[in-house]
Amino acid sequence: MLLTPLLTAAIETPLNHLLYKEHSMKAARLRLAGKVLRIDLRELNSPLTLVFSENKVDVLGQWEGDADCTLTSQLSVLRKLRDRQQLSPLMRSGELVVEGDIQVVQQLVALLDMAEWDPAELLAPYLGDIAAQGLTQAVAGGFRFLQKGLLRQQGYVAEAVTEEWKLAAGKLELVWFSDEVSALERQLQALESRINKLGETS
Secondary structure, eight states: OOOOHHHHHHHHHHHHHHHHSOGGGHHHHHTTTTOEEEEEETTSSSOEEEEEOSSOEEEESOOOSOOSEEEEEOHHHHGGGGSGGGHHHHHHHTSSEEEEOHHHHHHHHHHHHHSOOOHHHHHHHHHOHHHHHHHHHHHHHHHHHHHHHHHHHHHHHHHIIIIISOOSOOHHHHHHHHHHHHHHHHHHHHHHHHHHHHHHHO
């Protein structure tokens, strides 16, 4: 099944916004001009093809020509490529397979690393500025709420384990136990030295 023009457009528009908006990224973009990158994702039935030019990138669901580079991976791994430091480890682990001119992937990753990721800006062409900003803030707020909730639950579990279920020792109990072990160790050393002295006198 071929990818629909709607899906490729949904990828192409934000990608062009990210990579071609900033003038400061022009030199890095020019290195990709004329290059073709094929992306085989395990989640999709057919590959995506990125055709780079000086002014834009075209995302195609069907491409008859050759690709300079083919990248095989999955969607969750591609998200990690926003950090260029991740490229080599992902290739070594086999999560990302690159065939052909590796410089195409390296240059794209460098561009993604330079780009400013503002979700509100990416959503604005579809939703309008105010709605995009509101949605972004709502999602961010939801994540913060979820994070706080998880931390709170973690605290409850820790308290239940130490106080109610007595499965783990509390801090004071650990200090007391450590002191007792040290005292016992001192008593054993004193006993050992007394035994040694008795052995010497007999």
